[in-house]
Amino acid sequence: MALADHLRELRNRVVKSVLVIVVFTIVALVYHKKLEHFLLQPLPQCNDANSGDYHGRCAQVSNIGLTAGFNWMLKVALTAGVVAAVPVWLYQVWAFVAPGLHKHERKYTVIFVICGAPLFLAGAACAFLVMPTTVEVLISFTPSETVPILPPEDYFDIATRMVLVFGLAFEFPLLLVMLNLVGIVSGKRLLGWWRGMVMAITVFAAFATPSADPVSMLVLAAPIWALYFIAVAIALFNDRRRARRNPDLALDDEEASQLDLSVQPVAGVESVEASGTPLAGAPVPAARHEQMDDIT
Template identity: 45%
Template sequence: MTLIEHIRELRNRLFRASLAILVGFILGIVWLGGPVLHLLQQPYCDLPNSRLADGRCNFVQLGPADLFLLNLKIGLWVGLIIAAPIWLYQLWAFIAPGLHKHERRYAYVFTGLAAPLFAAGAVLAYFVTAKGLAFLLNVTNSEEITTTLDITRYISFVTNLILLFGVAFEFPLIVLMLNFVGLASAKRLLSWWRVAIFVFFAFSAVVTPTPDPFGMTALAVCLSALYFGAVGVAFVNDRRRGRGREVYAGIGDDEVSPLDLDPEPVEAGQRVDASGPIDAPEPIASPAPIERRYDDMT
């Protein structure tokens, strides 16, 4: 395919993906926006003293269009999730022809693992949100102060936490990718476990928006468990490929490799005859005249 044909194919696939997202956005606004909003409100609504006398959650709207824009935002997120099989397929159909067979197989495996890992991170973030809110509201509990949450800021808090936890759970795929492409062996990955655990706890302390230790510890422990699980898969992959059984596998980087110092006799080479004289080059014919209507490029 030429460059113009590639651009035309990209345009068509982007149009199909955008159309699928638009349909999912409409479905999210009409049918699924309310249930999703209710689900995101549950971590706060299940807490004591979070409801009004009539049973409604104690949320406020600071701007006249805040709730409307929030519904549009939730509808867009729902539309992206609903249309994910279609726009992911369009993306894959555009990239796959340029990949080798083994690269496509790896892409299938990593894509099949990415979605469950992200979902697991999102579920963990949902429970961490409930624990974090309970901790924060208990710390700030006072008879003189009434806590009322802004609905838009609360939903942004929950969705950002879900997104951060979901992306963090994709880290084991990076570890497996380093091993599968041969950049890091399983033994080397295992030797980095102290640094990895420190990075996990530091990362969890930074990205977790609540100051309670529950959320940070839950995320760091899950990331550590996923890291050791990925290292275990890397050991299986190294054994399957025969890594570690090379000639110099058991030799350290600062250790001299064993060399065979027994000299071998060098036999005399064959006699080389002298080269003959080189003939004179033939004369080069002058180029034909170029017509004036063509330039040097055509």
């Protein structure tokens, strides 16, 4: 396609994704009270009986500003809409890339959508599990003689960011597998990157988690480490399967493939009869039926 066609295709995919997200966001607005209560559960509030579980530290949740409640209601609903529409916008992303792939590579669309949605949801669940530890560490920075006053908007900013970051981070191993399936990167090369990958994932987890404690960082980094090595194992298995079908895939880009130089015996020569009428003035052959070699 031309560049303008690619831009139209991108626009159509984005519009479809946005429309589905808007629909789920509207549904989430209807149940926003339950969603807000669900997200506030990891937060130790001073009027909560379980606040002693955080070593006596708690936060006073106060709504500051007239429009603050409306703002964080929209933010919570929009985050819920993005999470609920994961299968749709993941499919739209892959459908935009699929026309540039070969026919046998497009069959991986179903695998991408089926595996991508659970991985994103698993990352969101992991973010919710690590929220209590994150909140505890952040509250511990306040002086012991004071009670932190926490606007819900600030808390929901952290919660929604962690849900989205954790969900997208869990998609990284799936991206590596898809790159291997379409032949862009080999499993051997992915395995050779393991030291840099482990370091990069650790640094990413340190910046992605809002708290500075190592527990939150490891909760995000450890699953991505495991998923990365699972992706490497899948890539190596796929490369071995390809090598059985085509031995030349293991060759280097500058290495020539093996040529079959063996000489095969030639079958017996088959003769054919000459046909056609001689031209005027041309000498007539001595024999009426002239034999001619088939190679001629």
